[in-house]
Amino acid sequence: MCGIVGYLGKNEKKEILLDGLEELEYRGYDSAGIAIIENKQLKNFKAVGRLKNLREKTKDYLSEGFGVSIGHTRWATHGKPTELNAHPHMGAYSFVVHNGIIENYQALKKELQSQGVTFLSQTDTETIVHLFEKNHKINNNAWASFQETIEKLEGAYATLLITEADEETIYFAKNGSPMLIGFKEDEVYFASSDTPIIGKATEVYYLEDGEFGYARHGKVYLFDANGQKTFTKQALATDKALAQKDGYRFFMEKEIYEQSSVMHDTIIGRVLDEKIDFEELNPELFNNISNIKICACGTSYHSALASSYLFERLSKIPCQIEIASEFRYKEPLLHDDTLFITISQSGETADTLEALKMAKRAGLKSLSICNVDNSSIVRESDAAVLTRAGIEKGVASTKAFATQTMVLWMLAIYVAQVKKSISKETLEKELLAMRQTPKALLVNNKLHHKMTRLSKRYLHGHGFFFIGRDLFFPLALEGALKLKEISYLHAEGYPSGEMKHGPIALADAELFTIALMPKSLHYDKIKSNVEELCARDVTLLAISPEPFDLADDFVQTSYSSHPMLEFFEMMVITQLLALEISVRLGNDVDMPRNLAKSVTVE
Numbered sequence: 295m296c297g298i299v300g301y302l303g304k305n306e307k308k309e310i311l312l313d314g315l316e317e318l319e320y321r322g323y324d325s326a327g328i329a330i331i332e333n334k335q336l337k338n339f340k341a342v343g344r345l346k347n348l349r350e351k352t353k354d355y356l357s358e359g360f361g362v363s364i365g366h367t368r369w370a371t372h373g374k375p376t377e378l379n380a381h382p383h384m385g386a387y388s389f390v391v392h393n394g395i396i397e398n399y400q401a402l403k404k405e406l407q408s409q410g411v412t413f414l415s416q417t418d419t420e421t422i423v424h425l426f427e428k429n430h431k432i433n434n435n436a437w438a439s440f441q442e443t444i445e446k447l448e449g450a451y452a453t454l455l456i457t458e459a460d461e462e463t464i465y466f467a468k469n470g471s472p473m474l475i476g477f478k479e480d481e482v483y484f485a486s487s488d489t490p491i492i493g494k495a496t497e498v499y500y501l502e503d504g505e506f507g508y509a510r511h512g513k514v515y516l517f518d519a520n521g522q523k524t525f526t527k528q529a530l531a532t533d534k535a536l537a538q539k540d541g542y543r544f545f546m547e548k549e550i551y552e553q554s555s556v557m558h559d560t561i562i563g564r565v566l567d568e569k570i571d572f573e574e575l576n577p578e579l580f581n582n583i584s585n586i587k588i589c590a591c592g593t594s595y596h597s598a599l600a601s602s603y604l605f606e607r608l609s610k611i612p613c614q615i616e617i618a619s620e621f622r623y624k625e626p627l628l629h630d631d632t633l634f635i636t637i638s639q640s641g642e643t644a645d646t647l648e649a650l651k652m653a654k655r656a657g658l659k660s661l662s663i664c665n666v667d668n669s670s671i672v673r674e675s676d677a678a679v680l681t682r683a684g685i686e687k688g689v690a691s692t693k694a695f696a697t698q699t700m701v702l703w704m705l706a707i708y709v710a711q712v713k714k715s716i717s718k719e720t721l722e723k724e725l726l727a728m729r730q731t732p733k734a735l736l737v738n739n740k741l742h743h744k745m746t747r748l749s750k751r752y753l754h755g756h757g758f759f760f761i762g763r764d765l766f767f768p769l770a771l772e773g774a775l776k777l778k779e780i781s782y783l784h785a786e787g788y789p790s791g792e793m794k795h796g797p798i799a800l801a802d803a804e805l806f807t808i809a810l811m812p813k814s815l816h817y818d819k820i821k822s823n824v825e826e827l828c829a830r831d832v833t834l835l836a837i838s839p840e841p842f843d844l845a846d847d848f849v850q851t852s853y854s855s856h857p858m859l860e861f862f863e864m865m866v867i868t869q870l871l872a873l874e875i876s877v878r879l880g881n882d883v884d885m886p887r888n889l890a891k892s893v894t895v896e
């Protein structure tokens with residue numbers, strides 16, 4: 295995630311930038327920074343933590359003449375949330391802010407270092423500014439240097455650059471990360487979304503991928519691979535509250551829709567052509583490891599449970615999953631051949647943190663999978679992999695779960711590579727499916743509309759059973775948890791083969807059964823289980839690529855080539871079902887009763 299803003303004009307710049315960043319704080323708040331060129335003077339401020347720290351640091355500074363300025367609020371992906379890693383990143387006479395991930399930054403960095411460039415930060419972003427200045431040293435032309443720089447970048451970026459070499463200009467480029475340009479008379483604004491500029495600019499242009507250019511003297515010059523292009527501005531929305539949710543009704547809804555794009559961030563630079571790579575991991579972490587134990591709570595526990603199938607199937611390593619609050623008091627037997635993995639969206643969940651401390655006291659190596667760098671769990675662990683989901687505001691977790699599951703899937707392959715327990719064919723198949731995942735997560739309007747219509751039939755009854763087998767059992771648990779969290783209806787997740795051992799006694803027409811019936815994993819087995827329930831007259835909503843005659847309601851999915859693609863596609867459907875039921879019941883979708891986003895008490 296991360297948020298960026300820019301302003302070119304005659305008004306006081308510091309407040310414009312800080313106000314803009316405040317609107318973007320939901321995109322990250324590990325650190326923030328601004329850089330301004332005014333009267334040929336470059337000024338730069340950075341502060342770690344929330345934006346208020348930067349406000350405090352800049353309280354005596356005002357920038358009142360004409361000038362150019364850029365700002366950034368960070369969600370750490372490469373490098374810790376320190377002041378050195380905060381944006382804007384500087385060269386000798388230029389500053390850059392960036393949102394996204396430069397996939398080839400290591401190669402670029404190595405090349406620049408071999409030419410004597412010193413890097414101050416651990417970020418991928420810093421390569422942009424050094425590359426720009428290296429080019430500028432050669433051709434002494436800022437615009438040409440910027441274009442040459444952009445040509446070299448691979449990955450996702452929205453970036454702004456200002457330089458003393460051309461002090462009345464802001465250079466910009468967008469590819470894969472959001473950015474727009476706002477206009478008001480001879481002022482020009484840049485931002486990651488429209489909230490920072492609502493009430494300031496009057497017109498807007500939403501940049502397309504592959505576009506770049508510069509703003510100078512109130513004018514914007516826009517280019518793409520085919521050269522300079524014209525563009526049409528549109529009137530800017532005026533409703534800030536709606537804009538904060540990108541036009542969606544709820545943050546949870548926005549986050550469901552965001553899953554496809556954040557998944558790009560999660561896999562970028564990790565799912566490579568022929569292997570999985572985690573630059574933050576040292577393969578030695580897995581030396582002498584013959585077991586994996588994973589501890590987590592809530593939704594994170596469900597992603598852990600799903601991964602246990604993957605670790606055993608793909609990495610051929612025994613894997614046990616524990617609910618953190620149970621693990622703490624069971625007097626577990628721990629051996630140092632076990633890698634202890636914790637999963638936490640927030641990184642602050644008390645039960646998970648304490649479980650981690652216990653494992654460390656027992657001498658186990660530890661790895662955390664987390665969405666928040668520098669959180670307690672990340673700091674406490676020997677190694678960490680970030681999920682890169684960006685901030686999740688809806689209390690009911692959606693994109694955090696999706697990205698956790700993805701990281702665990704990648705990790706299962708990574709361990710399989712280290713242990714050499716995977717064949718070339720399987721590896722290729724997994725990598726291919728991983729690359730298709732962002733597409734499998736796209737929400738189409740027709741599907742959403744169907745879930746809205748279906749939801750009206752599921753507002754009563756004496757309970758819901760979400761059922762599935764194998765990987766789809768944890769997904770059933772998660773589907774049921776989403777529904778109970780925001781609808782307050784009773785829902786349970788169950789392995790479908792286990793229904794006959796008790797729960798089937800509840801079966802009647804008022805028992806709503808949501809059956810996850812993937813084609814690529816044990817289809818015939820789950821079909822028999824579902825038929826047994828239909829014989830007892832349950833009301834059935836079947837989710838499957840394969841039409842199922844006995845279903846009262848049926849949602850047809852499109853993926854059937856790989857279980858994980860089916861998993862993610864079905865996950866979205868269960869999320870939308872929970873959302874729409876909750877809306878019909880008139881509940882607070884984003885802040886359901888009795889729940890908290892981060893539970894830091896036992």
Ligand code: G6P
Pocket residue numbers: 591592593594637638639640641642643646689690691889890891892893
């Ligand atoms: C709370 C939240 C859940 C979350 C759980 C674990 O109960 O409401 O959505 O799954 O904590 O949180 P963590 O931050 O450790 O993933």
